[in-house]
Amino acid sequence: xxxxxxxxxxxxxxxxxxxxxxxxxxxxxxxxxxxxxxxxxxxxxxxxxxxxxxxxxxxxxxxxxxxxxxxxxxxxxxxxxxxxxxxxxxxxxxxxxxxxxxxxxxxxxxxxxxxxxxxxxxxxxxxxxxxxxxxxxxxxxxxxxxxxxxxxxxxxxxxxxxxxx
Numbered sequence: 001x002x003x004x005x006x007x008x009x010x011x012x013x014x015x016x017x018x019x020x021x022x023x024x025x026x027x028x029x030x031x032x033x034x035x036x037x038x039x040x041x042x043x044x045x046x047x048x049x050x051x052x053x054x055x056x057x058x059x060x061x062x063x064x065x066x067x068x069x070x071x072x073x074x075x076x077x078x079x080x081x082x083x084x085x086x087x088x089x090x091x092x093x094x095x096x097x098x099x100x101x102x103x104x105x106x107x108x109x110x111x112x113x114x115x116x117x118x119x120x121x122x123x124x125x126x127x128x129x130x131x132x133x134x135x136x137x138x139x140x141x142x143x144x145x146x147x148x149x150x151x152x153x154x155x156x157x158x159x160x161x162x163x164x165x
Contacts, residue, residue, distance in 0.1 A: 001156045004163040010103035011163070015156070016041065016090035023147050024087040024115040031101050032077045032084075039094025040069040045083025046117070046142065057123055057141035060085060067091055085115060085142065115142040 003011040046060035063083045077083050120139040
């Protein structure tokens with residue numbers, strides 16, 4: 001449900017039935033504030049290992065892999081940290097509020113990309129330098145992809161109080 005959008009930010013509520021999945025996706029150049037309103041959902045989130053590396057597949061570090069249940073603290077992700085590339089799976093029916101700042105904008109280069117993750121060992125030979133602090137369990141290779149054909153986002157009208165600048 002789109003609640004409000006302007007050039008600086010957008011607000012929306014996402015409602016997921018049990019077992020629904022929002023596939024691995026990004027928020028390029030955006031800060032996102034999220035609040036789980038009800039239910040439980042599993043979050044798997046990555047940040048790029050090297051934000052300047054653009055070769056595919058790209059190495060990413062796992063920063064979140066856990067289930068959240070309401071009530072819980074709000075979360076924030078930043079353009080290069082906090083789990084900017086993430087997927088959600090509804091453990092139970094759930095809803096969450098997101099505030100994107102700035103919002104997605106194709107004309108400004110902030111479009112949503114989807115990814116498939118592969119275990120670190122899948123492309124291990126393509127990592128030139130392996131630091132001693134790398135733990136394979138915390139790393140994965142991400143490759144941009146199209147979402148599955150059965151991935152559908154349906155809009156719904158927002159019927160709450162009017163939001164205005």
